[in-house]
Amino acid sequence: MSHPDDALQGAGATAPAPAVQLSSITKRYGPVTACADVDLELVPGEIHGVLGENGAGKSTLMKILIGLVQPDEGTITVAGSETVIHDPQTAADLGVGMVHQHLSLVESLTVWENVLLGDHRRFDRRAARDQVAATAEHYGLAIDPDSQVSDLSAGLRQRVELIKCLRRDPRILILDEPTSVLTPAESEQLFATLRDVVAREQRAVALVSHKLAEVLHATDTVTIMRQGRVVERSRTSGATPSSLARAMVGREVSLRTSAAALGATDELGNPATTPVAARSFDDRPEVLRIDRARLVRGGVTVLDDLSIRVRAGEIVGVAGVEGNGQRELGDVLSSLVALDDGSVTVDGTVVRTGRAGAMARAGVAIIPEDRHDSGCVLTMSIADNLLLDRIDTVARGGLISRAEQRRVALELMREFEVQGAGPDSLFGSLSGGNQQRVVLAREMSSKPKVLIAAQPTRGLDVGAIEYMSGRLRAAAESGIAVLLVSTELEEILDLSDRIIVLTRGKVMGELQRSEATSELLGLLLGGIAAGTDSTGGAHDPS
Amino acid sequence: MTRPDQATARRAVSLLGLYVLSVTVALVLSALLISITGGPWRGVLNALLDGAIRKPGRWGDTLAEATPLLIVSLGAIVSARAGLVNIGQEGQLAVGAATATYVATHLSGPLAIAGAVLAGFVGGALWAGIAALLKYWRKVPEVITTLLLVFIASQGTGYLLTRTFLLLDDDPNKPNRVQTSAQLDESTRIGYIRIFGNEFPWSVVAAVVLAIAVSVVLHRTTWGFRLTVLGRNARTAQRIGVPVVIAGATALALSGAFAGLAGAVMLTAGTANYRFTPGFANNVGWEGLLVALVARNRPLACIPIAFVFAALRTGSGFLAATGVERSIVDVVRSLLVLALLVPPAVAVMRQRRVTPPPAAAAADEPVVSVVVA
Numbered sequence: 001m002s003h004p005d006d007a008l009q010g011a012g013a014t015a016p017a018p019a020v021q022l023s024s025i026t027k028r029y030g031p032v033t034a035c036a037d038v039d040l041e042l043v044p045g046e047i048h049g050v051l052g053e054n055g056a057g058k059s060t061l062m063k064i065l066i067g068l069v070q071p072d073e074g075t076i077t078v079a080g081s082e083t084v085i086h087d088p089q090t091a092a093d094l095g096v097g098m099v100h101q102h103l104s105l106v107e108s109l110t111v112w113e114n115v116l117l118g119d120h121r122r123f124d125r126r127a128a129r130d131q132v133a134a135t136a137e138h139y140g141l142a143i144d145p146d147s148q149v150s151d152l153s154a155g156l157r158q159r160v161e162l163i164k165c166l167r168r169d170p171r172i173l174i175l176d177e178p179t180s181v182l183t184p185a186e187s188e189q190l191f192a193t194l195r196d197v198v199a200r201e202q203r204a205v206a207l208v209s210h211k212l213a214e215v216l217h218a219t220d221t222v223t224i225m226r227q228g229r230v231v232e233r234s235r236t237s238g239a240t241p242s243s244l245a246r247a248m249v250g251r252e253v254s255l256r257t258s259a260a261a262l263g264a265t266d267e268l269g270n271p272a273t274t275p276v277a278a279r280s281f282d283d284r285p286e287v288l289r290i291d292r293a294r295l296v297r298g299g300v301t302v303l304d305d306l307s308i309r310v311r312a313g314e315i316v317g318v319a320g321v322e323g324n325g326q327r328e329l330g331d332v333l334s335s336l337v338a339l340d341d342g343s344v345t346v347d348g349t350v351v352r353t354g355r356a357g358a359m360a361r362a363g364v365a366i367i368p369e370d371r372h373d374s375g376c377v378l379t380m381s382i383a384d385n386l387l388l389d390r391i392d393t394v395a396r397g398g399l400i401s402r403a404e405q406r407r408v409a410l411e412l413m414r415e416f417e418v419q420g421a422g423p424d425s426l427f428g429s430l431s432g433g434n435q436q437r438v439v440l441a442r443e444m445s446s447k448p449k450v451l452i453a454a455q456p457t458r459g460l461d462v463g464a465i466e467y468m469s470g471r472l473r474a475a476a477e478s479g480i481a482v483l484l485v486s487t488e489l490e491e492i493l494d495l496s497d498r499i500i501v502l503t504r505g506k507v508m509g510e511l512q513r514s515e516a517t518s519e520l521l522g523l524l525l526g527g528i529a530a531g532t533d534s535t536g537g538a539h540d541p542s
Numbered sequence: 543m544t545r546p547d548q549a550t551a552r553r554a555v556s557l558l559g560l561y562v563l564s565v566t567v568a569l570v571l572s573a574l575l576i577s578i579t580g581g582p583w584r585g586v587l588n589a590l591l592d593g594a595i596r597k598p599g600r601w602g603d604t605l606a607e608a609t610p611l612l613i614v615s616l617g618a619i620v621s622a623r624a625g626l627v628n629i630g631q632e633g634q635l636a637v638g639a640a641t642a643t644y645v646a647t648h649l650s651g652p653l654a655i656a657g658a659v660l661a662g663f664v665g666g667a668l669w670a671g672i673a674a675l676l677k678y679w680r681k682v683p684e685v686i687t688t689l690l691l692v693f694i695a696s697q698g699t700g701y702l703l704t705r706t707f708l709l710l711d712d713d714p715n716k717p718n719r720v721q722t723s724a725q726l727d728e729s730t731r732i733g734y735i736r737i738f739g740n741e742f743p744w745s746v747v748a749a750v751v752l753a754i755a756v757s758v759v760l761h762r763t764t765w766g767f768r769l770t771v772l773g774r775n776a777r778t779a780q781r782i783g784v785p786v787v788i789a790g791a792t793a794l795a796l797s798g799a800f801a802g803l804a805g806a807v808m809l810t811a812g813t814a815n816y817r818f819t820p821g822f823a824n825n826v827g828w829e830g831l832l833v834a835l836v837a838r839n840r841p842l843a844c845i846p847i848a849f850v851f852a853a854l855r856t857g858s859g860f861l862a863a864t865g866v867e868r869s870i871v872d873v874v875r876s877l878l879v880l881a882l883l884v885p886p887a888v889a890v891m892r893q894r895r896v897t898p899p900p901a902a903a904a905a906d907e908p909v910v911s912v913v914v915a
Contacts (some may be wrong), residue, residue, distance in 0.1 A: 012759060374775070377770075400767060
């Protein structure tokens with residue numbers, strides 16, 4: 001690893017004055033230091049990648065820049081003069097705009113209304129609407145300013161956020177993990193727009209990401225953070241994928257899983273283009289069978305004639321861009337909602353959907369997409385969370401034996417390597433990775449027949465991702481039918497034996513792992529049905 | 543493990559300090575108020591203490607007064623545990639007292655008292671059951687229904703006292719029998735314990751046992767565990783197989799049942815001279831709710847806190863006897879109740895400020911707001 005400052009020395013002579021300069025920024029949350037002595041310079045006319053794993057301090061740094069978080073130490077210099085950014089309004093006045101990872105649009109309003117939201121001065125409706133349309137056109141962001149946001153896809157919604165931001169003519173534009181809701185094609189388009197904004201208008205752009213591939217592809221300069229510190233700064237053109245990966249993770253990265261986690265399968269390991277020997281599961285029993293599932297919510301068909309079959313020992317990946325029915329599929333398999341039509345059969349028995357605990361009793365374990373929503377109780381202890389659905393196994397005559405509960409909990413914590421707290425600590429005090437292990441420990445120790453893993457690695461660091469992937473493979477090996485629901489193509493390609501592409505709650509295509517490449521999946525995700533022409537190996541699900 | 547212990551100790555000390563501070567402020571304000579209105583302001587605290595515990599026979603009265611407050615607060619905790627906010631104890635207590643009166647005045651013999659207490663329990667449960675029904679059938683928030691049912695209860699029980707075939711005293715020899723029930727006879731009165739010159743009903747002991755039982759059930763049994771899961775994360779509860787509707791409705795009805803039980807206890811222990819009258823509940827329902835609030839939903843903590851609230855009731859009665867105007871006494875009492883509510887509220891706010899937990903902050907996850915019950 002080179003010294004952080006070395007790489008920029010050469011560029012420093014010719015580079016224009018920085019649009020914004022963060023010096024020695026430090027931010028602590030209790031005992032955790034989110035940012036430690038971080039320096040960052042954004043230069044006009046450049047896309048600056050801020051790369052790091054989850055928890056590396058990227059988001060905190062950006063929140064400081066946008067005024068949502070106040071640093072404990074350090075200074076911010078905007079256009080040559082030192083400033084204090086008290087709040088997002090100050091940041092906006094200074095010309096700092098941000099597109100957040102979690103979109104914040106009002107669904108019931110139209111596109112142009114959303115763009116104008118937060119403006120204080122009076123405006124003329126028509127002029128305002130036209131101005132929004134003009135901004136969109138100027139940047140080649142095709143969108144109808146009159147359409148209602150609730151009708152838009154995630155990609156278009158993000159486009160609205162981008163227009164909202166650009167209309168205020170920011171000198172500094174920050175994008176926080178912008179591709180998490182986009183298809184590969186949409187991401188490509190976004191980067192083209194950014195390139196244009198930077199080249200034509202000399203804006204400074206910060207692209208925050210944990211994906212190696214997109215930082216390599218789209219940025220000019222890159223700053224890599226690990227555990228709150230800047231560990232490397234260099235021109236992107238001079239960086240190699242493996243050097244960046246090493247700096248980001250802090251050790252040599254060789255496993256295929258890590259490559260998948262970093263979104264860099266093409267650069268490292270490369271399973272996406274290498275055919276994997278197909279394993280046949282035809283002789284194994286069909287353990288999970290979802291038949292023609294239909295679910296309508298608020299007048300929208302979120303699951304549409306969806307049929308999925310998973311055999312014992314098989315990992316079936318459900319790929320799809322976020323918001324295409326994954327959450328609802330998870331809800332159905334968690335007994336949270338009842339299907340309007342169709343059925344779920346587990347190991348030959350039809351399970352009534354929407355009935356409290358029915359799926360769990362039938363042997364369906366689930367690592368939910370949002371564990372805080374339906375996978376745990378934050379304000380109960382780790383031991384309680386480990387035995388949530390099986391508290392009667394440590395009770396006699398309805399009376400819980402705390403000693404027995406503690407013993408079982410400690411055993412599970414050891415087996416699943418839950419670290420950082422004792423069994424009596426609150427579940428919410430654990431880090432994300434350890435929380436996920438607790439959920440995994442509970443679900444696996446119920447001896448399930450089916451395991452649903454919905455976005456199982458979201459928000460985890462590389463080590464935790466490797467661990468989780470290993471556990472999923474081991475679960476399949478032991479004969480459990482695994483359904484992996486993920487928006488990360490690399491994760492799907494890395495783990496699945498068979499891949500189903502979900503679009504608008506419908507099966508868009510079904511591929512054997514041996515037939516799948518990231519290009520083909522990208523096409524399917526974009527809504528082009530499989531099995532039509534040149535896609536060759538793809539075939540219709542029915 | 544020393545550091546968390548030290549932190550806990552520090553928090554306890556600061557909480558205690560807050561109590562001293564807020565009660566002192568309330569007392570000073572009270573003295574000021576009394577002196578402005580021309581009353582004897584010097585002895586406010588003394589009069590309160592005399593009336594609550596120091597004068598002969600007073601702490602027995604305070605214990606008797608604390609009993610229904612304690613029972614009501616235990617019920618409030620049961621529903622809060624399931625994530626439901628029942629604020630209609632005042633009405634549930636009145637209904638429970640009314641049903642208990644009906645049974646007590648129509649039955650006699652050794653089983654009459656058990657029947658009356660059971661009737662109070664059932665009456666309160668049914669009244670809260672209406673709110674439960676509306677919640678799970680029509681999704682009407684229980685906060686609103688339980689509150690509004692208080693007013694229906696107070697008018698409804700008032701009507702019961704206008705008809706002799708219902709609750710109105712039908713003794714023709716009584717000259718003034720407007721809107722009171724018949725007096726309970728000896729067989730339906732709770733016995734008294736006499737000790738150190740004080741006397742208090744057996745229900746005091748029963749209520750303490752009940753508090754222990756509630757504590758054990760909520761913290762140590764599988765039923766209490768599942769109820770807690772339901773209260774803190776209803777979706778997780780549904781997923782692990784807690785029958786959300788049945789468990790929630792049971793908790794709400796049970797909470798009403800406790801309030802009704804408190805009403806039956808007040809009646810049979812002679813709080814209002816063994817008669818049911820309009821205004822019988824006398825704010826015990828509301829104050830029981832406050833007891834649970836100050837105890838931050840810990841059943842055992844309710845025991846001393848119910849006693850303190852009862853002491854304010856008996857003590858302020860005594861304060862009125864020293865020549866302070868009745869309405870000013872009510873203000874003084876309310877000030878002191880408010881003073882008791884401030885420290886736990888501050889504690890909860892502090893707890894919120896500590897969140898997000900460091901783990902969540904470090905993992906760049908969205909901050910999850912934890913509602914502290």
